[in-house]
Amino acid sequence: MDSMAPIGVFDSGIGGLTVLRALLQQLPGEDFVYLGDTARVPYGTKSANTVIKYSMNNLEFLERQRVKMVVVACNTASAYALPALGELSPVPVVGVVEPGALEAIRFSRTQTIGVIGTRGTIKSRAYERAIHALAPEVHVMGWPCPLFVPLAEEGFVDGEIPRSVVLHYLGALARAEPQIDTLLLACTHYPLLYDLLDHMANAIFDAPVTTVDSATAVAREVSTVLDETHSGCDRKEGGQVDYFVTDLTRFEEIGERFLGQPISGVQQVDI
Amino acid sequence: MDSMAPIGVFDSGIGGLTVLRALLQQLPGEDFVYLGDTARVPYGTKSANTVIKYSMNNLEFLERQRVKMVVVACNTASAYALPALGELSPVPVVGVVEPGALEAIRFSRTQTIGVIGTRGTIKSRAYERAIHALAPEVHVMGWPCPLFVPLAEEGFVDGEIPRSVVLHYLGALARAEPQIDTLLLACTHYPLLYDLLDHMANAIFDAPVTTVDSATAVAREVSTVLDETHSGCDRKEGGQVDYFVTDLTRFEEIGERFLGQPISGVQQVDI
Numbered sequence: 001m002d003s004m005a006p007i008g009v010f011d012s013g014i015g016g017l018t019v020l021r022a023l024l025q026q027l028p029g030e031d032f033v034y035l036g037d038t039a040r041v042p043y044g045t046k047s048a049n050t051v052i053k054y055s056m057n058n059l060e061f062l063e064r065q066r067v068k069m070v071v072v073a074c075n076t077a078s079a080y081a082l083p084a085l086g087e088l089s090p091v092p093v094v095g096v097v098e099p100g101a102l103e104a105i106r107f108s109r110t111q112t113i114g115v116i117g118t119r120g121t122i123k124s125r126a127y128e129r130a131i132h133a134l135a136p137e138v139h140v141m142g143w144p145c146p147l148f149v150p151l152a153e154e155g156f157v158d159g160e161i162p163r164s165v166v167l168h169y170l171g172a173l174a175r176a177e178p179q180i181d182t183l184l185l186a187c188t189h190y191p192l193l194y195d196l197l198d199h200m201a202n203a204i205f206d207a208p209v210t211t212v213d214s215a216t217a218v219a220r221e222v223s224t225v226l227d228e229t230h231s232g233c234d235r236k237e238g239g240q241v242d243y244f245v246t247d248l249t250r251f252e253e254i255g256e257r258f259l260g261q262p263i264s265g266v267q268q269v270d271i
Numbered sequence: 272m273d274s275m276a277p278i279g280v281f282d283s284g285i286g287g288l289t290v291l292r293a294l295l296q297q298l299p300g301e302d303f304v305y306l307g308d309t310a311r312v313p314y315g316t317k318s319a320n321t322v323i324k325y326s327m328n329n330l331e332f333l334e335r336q337r338v339k340m341v342v343v344a345c346n347t348a349s350a351y352a353l354p355a356l357g358e359l360s361p362v363p364v365v366g367v368v369e370p371g372a373l374e375a376i377r378f379s380r381t382q383t384i385g386v387i388g389t390r391g392t393i394k395s396r397a398y399e400r401a402i403h404a405l406a407p408e409v410h411v412m413g414w415p416c417p418l419f420v421p422l423a424e425e426g427f428v429d430g431e432i433p434r435s436v437v438l439h440y441l442g443a444l445a446r447a448e449p450q451i452d453t454l455l456l457a458c459t460h461y462p463l464l465y466d467l468l469d470h471m472a473n474a475i476f477d478a479p480v481t482t483v484d485s486a487t488a489v490a491r492e493v494s495t496v497l498d499e500t501h502s503g504c505d506r507k508e509g510g511q512v513d514y515f516v517t518d519l520t521r522f523e524e525i526g527e528r529f530l531g532q533p534i535s536g537v538q539q540v541d542i
Contacts, residue, residue: 045520
């Protein structure tokens, strides 16, 4: 494998930029190719077969960019399509589910983890399976919070509207038994609401709650796979990112909030 | 044209069911073929070229169903793709923009109309152009309200969350000058919020506001075109609806709230 080849990252749209942000911090010398399937976003409301078909298209595009690894920076695609992608891909494929599950298990003292995400991710029970494969005794509460994605995309991350929406979802989760002590953000959009979620969870639940964002865990997993396959880039800084989307729309404008830095040179592709 | 042929209706997803609801009330003897492009929903955040491409695919599918007319029950598709569809189609094509514009003009006494919809619809300025083509002196305030679609789909049509979101958008519109006296719902999802919007608009604005939903106007326009082309069905009741979607997902469950009656026999198609 060519150690100077880029790492491919795909998502249904802009959410995966929170994962790319963690990757750029962890691996500043690597080149990346980011693909956002913005013409077909969102995946979270679509069926498993459709998500698998779209994920295959994304993988094939990244392969044509000669990537050395593929990061599935989309929870719905990781939940539904990872086995199929792993079989098809000649290079390693890393999803967001297992690293996030492992991180949540590490933080939970009472072995009760709340998993919040889109309907698709929660319905797939992928996080529940991943957590139980590592720690069968953990109690998992899957909780769909479908309004968080539009809130994050529209920049409603603080104030009365997001507070009333967070209270609606987490309030219901807090009334369910048993009470969780760890809240796993199983959607790449949710890090934009991290501060609000962490603050409100600790106000709503009876005991302290740790809020876990899986992006950092994913970046560590990618670093480990690069080491194990001896395919890490020698450079320690100066990596570049090429951005591709299937529809231009507001990717640069919204994406900057997700990436935490300006985005330029985005190219539209038909995949 | 075969008067017994069905009328084709397409939308990016389920929103167009509010238009179908008005059509079923206006024309209970007609057969309909409804196509929801649920695999590629939403159109409102996508670029003009992408919306045109998808709309062409939808038109071609309906033509294969031998429809006698096509209703574009999607504001974004009507705004961007109607001229292209009109050129391509051998049968009449009716959009939602012109009938809605005409209805709003009829209701406005002060000639100040607020148009609320998705970013795509508002950015296209299609309603503004349609209103000005009919009444150049009318002042049009286009106002994107992107959170209303997820609220309607998630069933948040009353209570604290939708009230705070409506207050956010309409409050800002009320602070702009001049104040409107007519609020045109330029999105097929918004009729689910009709009561809340009408009630809150009349509380927020200084003078009374008339809230106009274009679905009824569209149904009347379809009826007129059928009369003009002598292609109306002779039956006065008992019309059937065939439902097609590009992705099954929660169409029946959510769709019932939009249509106001149960939906069954939905078929998935690859278009």
